Amino acid sequence: MEKKNSNSCIAAKIVICLCCIFSGAFVYSQDTVNVQLKIDEARSLFTLHPKKSLATAFESRVLAEQAGNARLLAYALNTIGSGYNYAGNNDSAVYYHQQALAIQRSILDDLGIGRSLTNIGIAYTSSGLNDKAIKCFLEAEEKFTKADFEIGLSKLYNSMGSLFYSISDFRNSVIYYKKGIALSEKMDDTPLNYSLKINLANVYGSMNKPREALALYHQSYAAVKSDSNYSDLILVCNNICHEYIDLKNFTMAKKFSDESLFLIRNYEIEDYLKTTSFSNQAEILAHHGHYKEAVNFVDSALKMLKDSPDFGKEIGLKYQLGKMLHKSGDFERSYVVLMDALNLKDSLYSKNLKEKLSEINTVHEVEKKESQIQLLSDAQQKQKTINYLLIGASFISLITIMILITGYRRKKRDHEIIRIQKNEVIVKSKLAEEKQQEILDSINYARRIQYSLLASTKLLDENLKDYFLFFKPKDVVSGDFYWGTKLSNNNFVLVTADSTGHGVPGAIMSMLNISCLNEAINADKLTQPAEILNATRRKVIEHLSNDGSDGGGKDGMDCSLISFDFQNKKLSYAAANNPVWVVRNKKFIPLTAERMPVGKHDKDAIPFTQNEFNLQSGDMVYTLTDGFPDQFGGPNGKKFKYKQLEELLMSIADETLESQKQKLDEVFENWKGGLEQVDDVCVIGIRV
Numbered sequence: 001m002e003k004k005n006s007n008s009c010i011a012a013k014i015v016i017c018l019c020c021i022f023s024g025a026f027v028y029s030q031d032t033v034n035v036q037l038k039i040d041e042a043r044s045l046f047t048l049h050p051k052k053s054l055a056t057a058f059e060s061r062v063l064a065e066q067a068g069n070a071r072l073l074a075y076a077l078n079t080i081g082s083g084y085n086y087a088g089n090n091d092s093a094v095y096y097h098q099q100a101l102a103i104q105r106s107i108l109d110d111l112g113i114g115r116s117l118t119n120i121g122i123a124y125t126s127s128g129l130n131d132k133a134i135k136c137f138l139e140a141e142e143k144f145t146k147a148d149f150e151i152g153l154s155k156l157y158n159s160m161g162s163l164f165y166s167i168s169d170f171r172n173s174v175i176y177y178k179k180g181i182a183l184s185e186k187m188d189d190t191p192l193n194y195s196l197k198i199n200l201a202n203v204y205g206s207m208n209k210p211r212e213a214l215a216l217y218h219q220s221y222a223a224v225k226s227d228s229n230y231s232d233l234i235l236v237c238n239n240i241c242h243e244y245i246d247l248k249n250f251t252m253a254k255k256f257s258d259e260s261l262f263l264i265r266n267y268e269i270e271d272y273l274k275t276t277s278f279s280n281q282a283e284i285l286a287h288h289g290h291y292k293e294a295v296n297f298v299d300s301a302l303k304m305l306k307d308s309p310d311f312g313k314e315i316g317l318k319y320q321l322g323k324m325l326h327k328s329g330d331f332e333r334s335y336v337v338l339m340d341a342l343n344l345k346d347s348l349y350s351k352n353l354k355e356k357l358s359e360i361n362t363v364h365e366v367e368k369k370e371s372q373i374q375l376l377s378d379a380q381q382k383q384k385t386i387n388y389l390l391i392g393a394s395f396i397s398l399i400t401i402m403i404l405i406t407g408y409r410r411k412k413r414d415h416e417i418i419r420i421q422k423n424e425v426i427v428k429s430k431l432a433e434e435k436q437q438e439i440l441d442s443i444n445y446a447r448r449i450q451y452s453l454l455a456s457t458k459l460l461d462e463n464l465k466d467y468f469l470f471f472k473p474k475d476v477v478s479g480d481f482y483w484g485t486k487l488s489n490n491n492f493v494l495v496t497a498d499s500t501g502h503g504v505p506g507a508i509m510s511m512l513n514i515s516c517l518n519e520a521i522n523a524d525k526l527t528q529p530a531e532i533l534n535a536t537r538r539k540v541i542e543h544l545s546n547d548g549s550d551g552g553g554k555d556g557m558d559c560s561l562i563s564f565d566f567q568n569k570k571l572s573y574a575a576a577n578n579p580v581w582v583v584r585n586k587k588f589i590p591l592t593a594e595r596m597p598v599g600k601h602d603k604d605a606i607p608f609t610q611n612e613f614n615l616q617s618g619d620m621v622y623t624l625t626d627g628f629p630d631q632f633g634g635p636n637g638k639k640f641k642y643k644q645l646e647e648l649l650m651s652i653a654d655e656t657l658e659s660q661k662q663k664l665d666e667v668f669e670n671w672k673g674g675l676e677q678v679d680d681v682c683v684i685g686i687r688v
Contacts, residue, residue: 032072035063039079046086054083070107074100078119085123093123111152114143118156125163133163154183158196165203173203191227194220198236210243217243230267234260238276245280250287257281275301279317282324291328295321315345319445326452329522331515338449339508443476443504450477450507453514455484455494463492463564464686468661472627472668472681479506480625480680483514487527487563494684496578496623497559500599502680513557513598516540529561529574530610537598537608544600556599560623569615569688574608581622581646582613583653588646619688620653627681628664633671640671649685660685 038060045053057080064073081096097119104112121136137160144152157180164173177200184193201216217240224232237260244253260277263269278301285294298321305314322338325331460467463484473480479499486492495517499509516539517532526532540556558577565571573580575593582589591613596603615621629642648667652660664683 032064032067032069035060035067035069035072035076038063039076042079042083046083050083050087054080054087057083070103071109071112074103074109074112074116077103078116081119081123085119085126088126090123090127094120097123110143111147111149114140114147114149114152114156117143118152118159121163122159125159125166130163130167134160137163150183150187151189154180154187154189154192154196156180157183158192158199161196161199161203165199165206168206170203170207174200177203190223191229194223194227194232198232198239201239205239205243210246214240214243230263231270231273234263234269234273234277237263238273238280241280241284245283245287250284253280254284257284271304275304275313275317279320282320286324286327291324294324295328295330298324311344315341318344322449323452331518335511335515342446446504446507447477450481450510453481453483453511455482459484464494466657466687468657468685470661470664470681470683470685472665472677473502474627474677474680475503477504477507478502478680479510480627480682481510481514482682482684483517485518485521487521488525489527491527491563491565491572493521493529493532494562494564494623494686495559496625496682496684497557497598498578498625498627498680498682499557500555506680509555509557512543513540513559516543527563528610529563529572530608533559533561533574533576533598533608537604540598541600541604554600556597556601558597558625560593562621562623564686566615566688569617571613571615571621573611573613575611576608578623578625581624581649582615583620583622583650584616584618586650586653588650590646615688617688620649621686621688622649622683624683625680627679628668628683630679631668631672631681632678633673633675637675640668657685657687 038056042053042057042060045056057076061073061076061080064076077096077100081093081100084090084096085093097116101113101116101120104116117136117140121133121140124130124133124136137156140156141153143149144156157176161173161175161177161180164170164176177196180196181193181200184196197216197220201213201220204210204213204216217236221233221236221240224236237256241253241256241260244250244256257277257280260273261281264274264277278297282294282297282301285291285297298317302314302317302321305317318337318341322334322341325334325337460469463486469482471478471480471482479502481495481497481499483495483497484493497510497513499506499513501509513536516536519539520526520532520535524535526535537556544555560573560575560578560580562571562573562580573591575591576596576598577593579593580591582591591611594608596606624645629640629645631640632638633640648664649660652663655663668681
């Protein structure tokens with residue numbers, strides 16, 4: 001489910017709107033009333049007509065210049081900067097706010113200085129220049145505190161809370177939001193109070209404190225509802241609904257979801273709020289098993305993003321849609337949607353990386369020019385000093401001064417080079433950390449998707465009763481997998497498989513293999529192991545035939561597919577490279593596998609063979625992949641091998657299933673020692 005993405009949009013708009021309020025003192029003289037009206041008109045158009053608002057703001061600047069009112073001119077310049085900020089042009093916003101600041105400093109307007117500094121800090125925050133933003137905010141706080149300007153301080157603290165929230169500094173974010181809330185309550189400013197409480201609740205939500213977040217959301221809910229602010233009301237309803245979903249309280253979640261849908265039907269609501277409402281409603285419907293209705297809601301939310309794309313929200317909605325399609329049984333579309341989400345996330349990361357590099361280059365160029373200007377200014381000043389000294393100085397003094405100047409410039413240039421190189425190292429290190437975290441987040445999410453496709457503990461407990469599962473992937477995600485389902489003839493099928501590759505490629509291949517197995521059993525209604533493997537092989541080859549390689553992809557899996565008839569104590573199986581072993585009364589019985597994979601192969605025209613085996617009470621049936629026997633280790637760094645694994649299983653077959661699993665783990669880790677795990681490992685034991 002897309003989680004509170006709309007909150008960041010609302011918080012950003014609240015912060016940007018502060019630019020409008022922090023635009024300067026109102027001027028009521030008759031000579032300047034037209035300027036004031038133009039400024040008010042420009043501010044009223046920020047949301048609906050940003051281009052028109054900027055044109056009107058520029059008209060107000062011309063009128064202010066004609067009126068000769070410096071204070072009002074600064075106000076007009078701040079309005080232009082706020083318009084650019086609202087339009088997302090942060091560089092232009094900073095330029096006009098700084099012009100306003102220069103005028104206010106010249107006329108000693110402390111409150112105006114505080115407002116302009118706040119506006120500049122907001123623009124820097126939007127550009128990710130957090131150090132510069134904090135400096136502006138702290139100077140603005142000093143001006144407002146000195147003037148005891150409570151409304152300015154309250155809104156400033158809201159901006160500072162948003163800045164620290166954006167960099168995940170939740171401790172400082174909470175501190176500043178609480179300061180703003182205290183001042184808004186003191187001034188009895190209800191709209192500002194509930195806006196601050198919504199923002200603070202968002203922080204608590206990110207800190208995994210749902211109860212604290214809910215308490216604030218409920219307080220804001222009552223205030224917003226009495227204020228008839230429907231956009232903020234639907235925002236609060238969505239947030240409360242989401243927190244209840246996190247707490248698994250779907251009754252309360254539905255109450256607030258229904259209210260948000262009622263508001264959507266009866267009032268003009270912005271699309272980004274609708275998408276969050278639809279996402280929440282889909283999550284509730286999915287919880288109650290109404291997957292098709294849930295899918296329709298997420299599809300509707302995605303359609304709303306086509307005209308005004310929000311890639312972060314689109315990725316979240318596609319992940320949600322993929323999971324719900326999987327639960328509804330539409331595995332093919334689920335796979336397509338989830339892969340689309342991963343590709344979109346990768347392309348978005350690449351785009352952001354290019355933008356960050358471009359921004360870094362721009363900052364370096366600006367700093368370089370500023371440094372050159374400063375050096376030129378210093379040189380001119382020193383030249384004047386030298387000229388004065390030449391009047392009474394000798395030729396030797398002149399030579400000495402020139403040497404000193406040259407040394408100073410060289411030293412300063414060397415320091416500048418070192419500073420730039422240091423900054424580049426810091427930036428590159430930060431980018432590397434961010435990229436690594438992005439990759440880890442993607443892989444961990446892929447792990448959750450893969451594990452949702454494996455045989456669940458509930459399914460295994462219901463059908464196998466006494467068993468153990470020793471599953472140890474080499475990486476976060478795995479090419480090995482175990483999967484099961486109940487057949488139409490009431491037998492239980494267990495598949496233990498090793499997909500081509502490991503890590504992310506192996507995991508993607510395992511998802512395709514599971515999809516083909518599921519289609520062969522549930523769509524084609526096959527019940528015999530050999531028929532199932534034959535059909536699965538055809539589907540895998542067909543899916544990979546257009547991968548761009550010569551002759552189509554030769555990937556697939558090695559696996560054993562066992563059909564258990566516990567009532568009649570019979571086992572039927574088909575195996576591709578992976579053996580099935582039985583230990584009976586301390587005797588080892590190998591059920592051999594065919595030497596061909598489930599995939600494209602020079603033997604792929606040969607059908608798999610159906611095999612039958614009569615079970616006895618107390619038999620231990622083992623299925624496995626090649627990861628355990630292929631592990632290097634021991635005193636000579638050699639493979640463990642199948643023979644040694646056979647002897648190990650025979651020696652522990654009479655022990656409890658938990659004890660067998662524990663001993664397998666101990667033997668594997670002791671054998672591996674300090675060496676790297678070479679492959680995914682999967683061993684399953686079932687007692688008849």
